[in-house]
Each structure stands twice: as structure tokens, then as C-alpha cells.
Amino acid sequence: MQTLEQLIKNYFGIYIRPDKAVTVEERIRPLLAKHNCINAHELFLKVDSDTTHGIINDIANAVTTNFTYFNREEPHFDFLLKNVYPPLVRELRQKNSLDLRIWCAACSSGEEAYSLAMTIRDYLDMDYSNWRSGVLATDLSTTALEEAIAGIYPSDRMIYLKKDAIKKYFSPINDYTYKIKASLAKEVTFRKFNLKTKTYPFKQRFHIIFCRNVMIYFDLEMINHVVENIYKNLETNGYLFISNTETLGRKNSLFEYIAPGIYRKK
Numbered sequence: 451m452q453t454l455e456q457l458i459k460n461y462f463g464i465y466i467r468p469d470k471a472v473t474v475e476e477r478i479r480p481l482l483a484k485h486n487c488i489n490a491h492e493l494f495l496k497v498d499s500d501t502t503h504g505i506i507n508d509i510a511n512a513v514t515t516n517f518t519y520f521n522r523e524e525p526h527f528d529f530l531l532k533n534v535y536p537p538l539v540r541e542l543r544q545k546n547s548l549d550l551r552i553w554c555a556a557c558s559s560g561e562e563a564y565s566l567a568m569t570i571r572d573y574l575d576m577d578y579s580n581w582r583s584g585v586l587a588t589d590l591s592t593t594a595l596e597e598a599i600a601g602i603y604p605s606d607r608m609i610y611l612k613k614d615a616i617k618k619y620f621s622p623i624n625d626y627t628y629k630i631k632a633s634l635a636k637e638v639t640f641r642k643f644n645l646k647t648k649t650y651p652f653k654q655r656f657h658i659i660f661c662r663n664v665m666i667y668f669d670l671e672m673i674n675h676v677v678e679n680i681y682k683n684l685e686t687n688g689y690l691f692i693s694n695t696e697t698l699g700r701k702n703s704l705f706e707y708i709a710p711g712i713y714r715k716k
């Protein structure tokens with residue numbers, strides 16, 4: 451019989467440190483009553499036979515940490531505007547291929563994906579409508595994705611946004627709550643996707659991939675798996691952004707280091 455920690459690692463690739471096991475068990479406890487189970491053992495036995503995947507989905511929602519905010523690690527967004535978009539947009543225009551593809555993996559409640567959509571809209575400006583550009587934003591947690599799709603945020607997650615950006619892309623609900631405008635929301639597609647998936651199913655490669663503040667929850671084997679799959683799904687010379695505190699594990703040599711948290715596919 452697998453432990454809670456093994457189950458979480460097998461399904462999501464998330465490594466639970468021994469000192470965090472109690473906290474995770476506490477997060478799972480409310481699910482016992484919901485799924486009519488007396489103890490965790492019974493709940494785990496039900497996971498495999500649960501054809502609705504409701505139990506494993508609830509476990510994912512309970513164990514993931516969804517902390518995020520707009521323009522987190524701001525230098526990455528400045529780097530996009532100053533160093534990535536100008537040559538990339540020029541190159542795509544020359545090829546007459548007005549399709550700039552960005553994937554925000556582990557987007558949580560959407561702040562990072564909307565921050566990305568703002569940069570590309572700001573950069574392309576009047577020309578934006580001629581482009582097929584957009585952001586694919588994925589996460590494991592369906593509760594985080596529901597929040598992302600609703601697009602309603604407390605102002606304390608917006609402190610790194612400039613006043614102009616708030617005016618342009620949000621409608622105030624009250625003094626402390628804002629809603630993403632529909633014109634920006636339509637540029638981001640949210641989908642559930644587990645980075646543990648064996649082979650990633652994307653039809654086209656991306657020019658830019660953000661996969662930040664999620665690999666800290668993975669062990670080396672899972673980091674290697676994710677980085678290898680990202681590599682396969684990134685255009686040559688495409689950019690990968692991770693958090694400044696993360697590393698690419700053993701797949702480091704596939705990428706050129708550019709700046710803290712910024713790598714380029716060789």
C-alpha cells in the first residue's frame with residue numbers, strides 16, 4: 451500500500467519532504483468525509499477505481515501551493531520587452547509568420563499568464579490584431595484554474611503593476627478588487643495539464659516557455675523529465691524562463707544560460 455507521499459509523487463511528481471508530511475496529511479483530511487472514507491488508506495484505495503478522477507483531482511487541489519502575483523520576478527518581463535520580442539517579432543515578420551506562441555506552464559491562478567499577455571499586447575501595440583499571438587496557460591490545480599478564468603484579483607497581488615497597466619487591463623470592482631478586462635482575457639487560454647504527463651501533447655512548438663516556481667516542488671528525476679519535455683516543445687533559439695532559485699538539473703547542457711532564470715534552447 452503506497453503512502454500519501456508516494457501517491458503524490460507518482461501522480462504529480464511532487465516530492466513531499468519528510469518534515470512536510472504532517473502538513474500535507476492535514477490538507478487531505480477534509481477529503482475523507484467528502485469521499486465517505488474512514489481513513490487515508492481507504493481514500494487511496496479508491497483513487498485507481500475512481501473513473502471520474504474526482505478524488506485525485508481533489509488531492510491535487512489540496513496539496514499544491516498556488517502562491518503567485520502579477521509581474522513576479524519583474525526583470526523577466528523587462529527582458530522579454532527589451533531583448534526577446536524585438537528580434538523575434540522582426541524575424542517572424544520577415545517570415546510572414548505572425549504567430550508568436552507562449553506557454554505558461556504551472557500558471558496557478560493566472561497572474562503570470564495575464565502578465566505575459568500584457569507584455570505582448572504592449573509590445574505589438576497597434577499591430578496586435580494582425581497577429582495570432584496568445585498565451586497557453588496550464589496548471590494541475592483546477593481550483594487555481596477556476597480563479598484564473600474568473601480573472602478577479604485582490605489589489606495586493608497587483609502591487610508590481612504600473613498604474614497605466616491597471617487602467618488599461620482591469621475594471622475595478624471595489625477599492626481592493628479588480629477584474630481582468632475581456633479584451634485581455636480572450637488572449638489567454640487556460641487548460642488543465644500535469645507536467646508529469648509522459649509525452650507532452652502540443653501540436654506546435656513554443657517560442658517562449660515560462661515554467662517558474664514549480665520545479666522547486668519536484669525531485670531531480672521529475673525536473674529532468676520536465677526540462678527534457680520543455681526542450682522538445684520549444685523552438686530552436688526559443689527562451690525558457692524558470693525562477694531565479696531553480697535549476698535545470700541534468701538537462702542543463704541543452705540550454706545556453708542567458709541571465710538569472712533565463713535560458714535559450716541551443
Ligand SMILES: C[S@@+](CC[C@H](N)C(=O)[O-])C[C@H]1O[C@@H](n2cnc3c(N)ncnc32)[C@H](O)[C@@H]1O
Binds near residue numbers: 519591
Ligand atoms: C507556486 S505556484 C507558481 C505560479 C507561477 N508560475 C509563479 O511563478 O508565480 C506553483 C504551481 O505549480 C502547480 N503544479 C504543481 N505540480 C504540478 C504539476 N505536476 N503539473 C502542473 N502544475 C503543477 C501548482 O498547482 C501551482 O499552481
